[in-house]
Amino acid sequence: xxxxxxxxxxxxxxxxxxxxxxxxxxxxxxxxxxxxxxxxxxxxxxxxxxxxxxxxxxxxxxxxxxxxxxxxxxxxxxxxxxxxxxxxxxxxxxxxxxxxxxxxxxxxxxxxxxxxxxxxxxxxxxxxxxxxxxxxxxxxxxxxxxxxxxxxxxxxxxxxxxxxxxxxxxxxxxxxxxxxxxxxxxxxxxxxxxxxxxxxxxxxxxxxxxxxxxxxxxxxxxxxxxxxxxxxxxxxxxxxxxxxxxxxxxxxxxxxxxxxxxxxxxxxxxxxxxxxxxxxxxxxxxxxxxxxxxxxxxxxxxxxxxxxxxxxxxxxxxxxxxxxxxxxxxxxxxxxxxxxxxxxxxxxxxxxxxxxxxxxxxxxxxxxxxxx
Amino acid sequence: xxxxxxxxxxxxxxxxxxxxxxxxxxxxxxxxxxxxxxxxxxxxxxxxxxxxxxxxxxxxxxxxxxxxxxxxxxxxxxxxxxxxxxxxxxxxxxxxxxxxxxxxxxxxxxxxxxxxxxxxxxxxxxxxxxxxxxxxxxxxxxxxxxxxxxxxxxxxxxxxxxxxxxxxxxxxxxxxxxxxxxxxxxxxxxxxxxxxxxxxxxxxxxxxxxxxxxxxxxxxxxxxxxxxxxxxxxxxxxxxxxxxxxxxxxxxxxxxxxxxxxxxxxxxxxxxxxxxxxxxxxxxxxxxxxxxxxxxxxxxxxxxxxxxxxxxxxxxxxxxxxxxxxxxxxxxxxxxxxxxxxxxxxxxxxxxxxxxxxxxxxxxxxxxxxxxxxxxxxxxxxxxxxxxxxxxxxxxxxxxxxxxxxxxxxxxxxxxxxxxxxxxxxxxxxxxxxxxxxxxxxxxxxxxxxxxxxxxxxxxxxxxxxxxxxxxxxxxxxxxxxxxxxxxxxxxxxxxxxxxxxxxxx
Numbered sequence: 001x002x003x004x005x006x007x008x009x010x011x012x013x014x015x016x017x018x019x020x021x022x023x024x025x026x027x028x029x030x031x032x033x034x035x036x037x038x039x040x041x042x043x044x045x046x047x048x049x050x051x052x053x054x055x056x057x058x059x060x061x062x063x064x065x066x067x068x069x070x071x072x073x074x075x076x077x078x079x080x081x082x083x084x085x086x087x088x089x090x091x092x093x094x095x096x097x098x099x100x101x102x103x104x105x106x107x108x109x110x111x112x113x114x115x116x117x118x119x120x121x122x123x124x125x126x127x128x129x130x131x132x133x134x135x136x137x138x139x140x141x142x143x144x145x146x147x148x149x150x151x152x153x154x155x156x157x158x159x160x161x162x163x164x165x166x167x168x169x170x171x172x173x174x175x176x177x178x179x180x181x182x183x184x185x186x187x188x189x190x191x192x193x194x195x196x197x198x199x200x201x202x203x204x205x206x207x208x209x210x211x212x213x214x215x216x217x218x219x220x221x222x223x224x225x226x227x228x229x230x231x232x233x234x235x236x237x238x239x240x241x242x243x244x245x246x247x248x249x250x251x252x253x254x255x256x257x258x259x260x261x262x263x264x265x266x267x268x269x270x271x272x273x274x275x276x277x278x279x280x281x282x283x284x285x286x287x288x289x290x291x292x293x294x295x296x297x298x299x300x301x302x303x304x305x306x307x308x309x310x311x312x313x314x315x316x317x318x319x320x321x322x323x324x325x326x327x328x329x330x331x332x333x334x335x336x337x338x339x340x341x342x343x344x345x346x347x348x349x350x351x352x353x354x355x356x357x358x359x360x361x362x363x364x365x366x367x368x369x370x371x372x
Numbered sequence: 373x374x375x376x377x378x379x380x381x382x383x384x385x386x387x388x389x390x391x392x393x394x395x396x397x398x399x400x401x402x403x404x405x406x407x408x409x410x411x412x413x414x415x416x417x418x419x420x421x422x423x424x425x426x427x428x429x430x431x432x433x434x435x436x437x438x439x440x441x442x443x444x445x446x447x448x449x450x451x452x453x454x455x456x457x458x459x460x461x462x463x464x465x466x467x468x469x470x471x472x473x474x475x476x477x478x479x480x481x482x483x484x485x486x487x488x489x490x491x492x493x494x495x496x497x498x499x500x501x502x503x504x505x506x507x508x509x510x511x512x513x514x515x516x517x518x519x520x521x522x523x524x525x526x527x528x529x530x531x532x533x534x535x536x537x538x539x540x541x542x543x544x545x546x547x548x549x550x551x552x553x554x555x556x557x558x559x560x561x562x563x564x565x566x567x568x569x570x571x572x573x574x575x576x577x578x579x580x581x582x583x584x585x586x587x588x589x590x591x592x593x594x595x596x597x598x599x600x601x602x603x604x605x606x607x608x609x610x611x612x613x614x615x616x617x618x619x620x621x622x623x624x625x626x627x628x629x630x631x632x633x634x635x636x637x638x639x640x641x642x643x644x645x646x647x648x649x650x651x652x653x654x655x656x657x658x659x660x661x662x663x664x665x666x667x668x669x670x671x672x673x674x675x676x677x678x679x680x681x682x683x684x685x686x687x688x689x690x691x692x693x694x695x696x697x698x699x700x701x702x703x704x705x706x707x708x709x710x711x712x713x714x715x716x717x718x719x720x721x722x723x724x725x726x727x728x729x730x731x732x733x734x735x736x737x738x739x740x741x742x743x744x745x746x747x748x749x750x751x752x753x754x755x756x757x758x759x760x761x762x763x764x765x766x767x768x769x770x771x772x773x774x775x776x777x778x779x780x781x782x783x784x785x786x787x788x789x790x791x792x793x794x795x796x797x798x799x800x801x802x803x804x805x806x807x808x809x810x811x812x813x814x815x816x817x818x819x820x821x822x823x824x825x826x827x828x829x830x831x832x833x834x835x836x837x838x839x840x841x842x843x844x845x846x847x848x849x850x851x852x853x854x855x856x857x858x859x860x861x862x863x864x865x866x867x868x869x870x871x872x873x874x875x876x877x878x
Binding site for chain 1: 466474498633640772776779780783793797799800802803806807808810811825826827828829830832833834835837838839841842843858861862864865866868869870871872873875876
């Protein structure tokens with residue numbers, strides 16, 4: 001397990017767009033863990049212990065990720081010519097019931113209906129082999145609260161894709177959009193409209209409103225020559241320098257709303273794994289929350305042998321994610337996978353909070369230290 | 373010798389036009405007692421505890437009265453130190469000595485700032501600039517102590533002849549109260565003069581690349597700066613005109629004769645600006661190679677100067693957007709400047725065809741034709757205008773209002789651009805808008821030397837967007853966040869954030 005420096009855990013915000021109604025993630029993470037954001041290339045297909053044969057019986061299988069996008073969902077799966085003999089594993093399930101039971105024990109209980117036999121494993125291997133997607137994923141482990149799904153997750157994964165449109169490169173992810181929310185002090189406006197620095201507490205969060213700037217200035221909207229945002233920017237610039245604006249930002253009501261949701265969530269659910277991660281990729285351009293299982297973690301309890309992340313509901317996401325590895329920068333520099341990083345981060349957060357998960361205590365933990 | 377006397381006569385004859393000369397005469401009428409009173413310095417005989425401080429204080433006092441903008445004053449205060457001179461504390465014992473030395477040195481410095489401007493008579497045509505003896509004066513400045521002494525003598529004689537009095541002109545005193553290693557003195561003193569003259573021309577220069585030049589190159593370079601400055605002034609005057617004749621006072625669009633004069637001026641500018649190796653203003657750098665501007669680039673430059681003149685006119689005389697015809701005319705001129713230039717370059721009678729082109733623009737504006745400028749082109753025009761004025765901002769004062777004005781125009785141009793592509797962008801339009809705004813913001817910040825604040829741009833933008841929405845909601849202006857407004861809201865949020873960053877840093 002990794003023991004990080006105490007102060008490297010921070011509130012972190014991840015912004016997708018500048019508009020208030022769009023997704024916004026806020027959470028606790030350690031950006032030093034990957035020295036910023038973890039980037040990964042899928043390594044070659046990794047073989048779990050029980051996936052022995054890679055030369056699957058199926059070739060030319062269709063990646064399910066594409067299925068939803070393609071209209072011809074009824075396309076038949078192309079089978080290679082194979083003599084059906086005694087050793088044909090595709091039909092083994094039919095004939096060899098013993099193998100079935102053996103393999104069923106290798107997976108933990110899934111919710112909902114699931115088919116669990118050796119042939120599915122071959123199918124999956126085959127799909128994975130053909131999954132040539134080499135996209136980069138940006139990965140930020142830590143407890144995050146997602147604004148549009150209104151739930152908390154164990155990590156954020158964003159597929160980095162780039163498209164050229166009219167000479168502009170559209171990137172699905174910008175490193176500038178992930179930033180530590182260095183909360184030190186907040187700010188409130190006194191009766192004269194001057195900013196006053198205050199200690200951030202649960203009560204003083206959200207104490208700043210820019211509204212009064214335009215109201216008190218005595219100008220009517222007709223007088224505003226430029227668009228209101230420019231007017232706002234120039235008025236703020238007359239009163240605040242950049243560091244002071246950051247205090248105002250920290251004390252703004254929208255940070256308060258989001259931060260309180262995160263703090264509520266931590267207070268209520270504690271620091272156990274959420275068994276959910278936020279994934280944004282080509283299939284889910286607006287992001288989705290995926291249910292996950294951490295097999296390494298569960299197996300401590302049920303003595304299984306498998307490890308790595310699994311997504312029972314989204315088999316193709318699981319296929320993409322389980323091949324990802326990341327180089328971690330904290331502690332001994334080694335490769336880690338999604339599950340490992342999530343467990344490391346949860347451990348770090350648990351140590352840091354020392355079991356205190358009330359709103360005030362968590363907020364204190366991540367602000368007091370910086371100001372003192 | 374004879375020639376030097378002639379040039380000296382011209383310069384002295386032109387002095388009355390200069391504001392700096394009036395400042396100088398005031399100082400010569402005042403003695404050190406006045407300076408003491410101004411600065412609240414006490415008795416005469418006291419030995420000063422810190423002569424260097426007093427020396428600098430007096431210098432600053434005199435320079436502040438002569439020059440208005442802080443940047444120039446700061447440059448002039450520091451330039452002796454940058455070149456390698458130090459205040460000579462050993463030679464200054466009393467306060468009186470410090471004040472005397474500082475006064476002499478500051479006044480000589482004002483003279484050096486003044487000389488380049490009066491060296492050419494304002495009635496001389498640009499094509500005759502090279503025969504006005506600029507090189508002779510520059511040589512006298514830069515060659516040696518003897519040549520400077522000679523210049524002092526001749527100027528004093530000439531001033532005396534006009535009844536001003538002797539002992540008035542002493543540029544040799546410029547380093548009075550300063551010391552430097554004798555080994556370096558000749559060279560560094562030369563560089564000091566060169567840099568002050570370059571500053572006087574208000575053309576940007578690269579300080580570091582001045583030092584390695586030898587004497588001949590420095591003389592050549594300095595002459596080019598002075599003549600380019602006068603050519604540029606002649607160009608501005610050619611466009612602005614004088615009280616009796618304003619060739620570009622709307623609805624006038626110049627005449628073939630006016631353009632003939634302007635083109636002659638451009639030729640002089642082209643010839644001399646090409647000689648300046650330490651100035652980046654009239655050259656392009658392509659793949660590390662510096663190329664002086666071609667004739668067509670100068671014509672393009674001139675068209676933009678004329679367009680700027682009309683824009684100024686529109687703002688001051690009619691109020692922005694109040695004269696639709698002129699507004700459209702300016703759009704034609706700015707939007708089609710490249711096309712106009714290339715057509716003009718093909719003809720043998722450039723001045724005639726320039727007049728024709730402007731008349732044509734006026735005709736089209738008058739019959740209500742709208743300029744067919746594609747949004748991309750407009751975006752490019754706006755961003756290059758902004759770039760130009762931000763570069764000017766380094767040498768002259770540009771008001772915050774004007775910068776914000778231009779930022780607003782630029783983001784307006786983005787709106788047009790997006791609107792054009794909205795359909796083909798489909799669901800990617802938001803992302804495209806954000807990316808374009810981000811890139812554009814980066815260019816603005818970078819131009820202003822604020823590139824390091826790019827990392828702060830996303831959260832400030834978000835902050836502005838949130839607060840603006842909040843104001844709308846609490847004032848009851850909106851009850852829901854409309855999707856149709858998304859693009860506009862993204863663009864204005866970025867515009868607001870850039871405005872904050874730019875204004876806050878000023």
